[in-house]
Amino acid sequence: MKDSLMAGIVEFLEQDGWPLQIVEEDQTLLTAYRGENGEWQCYLRVWSERDLVSFYSVLPVYVPETLRAIFNEFITRANFGLIIGNFEMDLDDGETRYKTSIDLEGTGPHPILLRQLIYANVSTMDEHLPAILAILNGASVKEALNASS
Numbered sequence: 001m002k003d004s005l006m007a008g009i010v011e012f013l014e015q016d017g018w019p020l021q022i023v024e025e026d027q028t029l030l031t032a033y034r035g036e037n038g039e040w041q042c043y044l045r046v047w048s049e050r051d052l053v054s055f056y057s058v059l060p061v062y063v064p065e066t067l068r069a070i071f072n073e074f075i076t077r078a079n080f081g082l083i084i085g086n087f088e089m090d091l092d093d094g095e096t097r098y099k100t101s102i103d104l105e106g107t108g109p110h111p112i113l114l115r116q117l118i119y120a121n122v123s124t125m126d127e128h129l130p131a132i133l134a135i136l137n138g139a140s141v142k143e144a145l146n147a148s149s
Contacts, residue, residue: 003027003048008109013044016115033057035126038133042122051105055118056097057125059132063094067136071096074141078128084120087128096132098125 006027013020013029021030027046032039040060046053063071068091075087075096085100100121102113127148134144 003046005048005051005053005104005109006046009044009046009053009114012109012111012114015111033122033125035122035129037126037129040125040129044118050103052101052103053109053114053117054099054101055121056099057121059096059125061136063089063096063136065094068094070141071135074132074135074144077141077145078131082124084116085124098128 010020010022010029013031018031022028023030027048029044029046031042031044033042038060041058042056043058044053044055068089071089071094075089079086085098087096087098089096098121100117102117104113107113131144131148134147135141139147
């Protein structure tokens with residue numbers, strides 16, 4: 001792996017104990033996380049030419065088409081007030097994920113920055129996962145968010 005940004009990220013993740021699968025042609029690292037409320041796939045994408053890194057936690061189920069409008073309400077309400085990152089959903093297939101990103105121009109892949117990028121992400125997904133699952137099981141958005149507060 002020639003890219004120093006990607007190499008530094010891989011080194012951090014390996015030292016931090018993350019299982020990794022490297023997709024070099026996409027500058028993507030695949031991994032997984034187990035939180036208090038569930039487990040899900042994650043991936044980290046690097047745009048080396050721009051010194052940008054994004055980390056994604058992918059919801060372990062696709063949102064059915066019949067629930068996508070309701071789930072958009074969840075995303076809007078959940079995103080309001082979040083300081084780091086955001087939820088997003090592909091309206092075509094229902095894939096939902098939480099994204100955090102960082103611009104590392106002039107700094108490089110420092111472990112403190114990477115730790116904040118990744119753990120802010122997975123902790124937010126873990127915190128919201130009970131509400132997400134409740135909505136997928138028929139609860140209203142407000143009921144689900146109030147129950148998980």
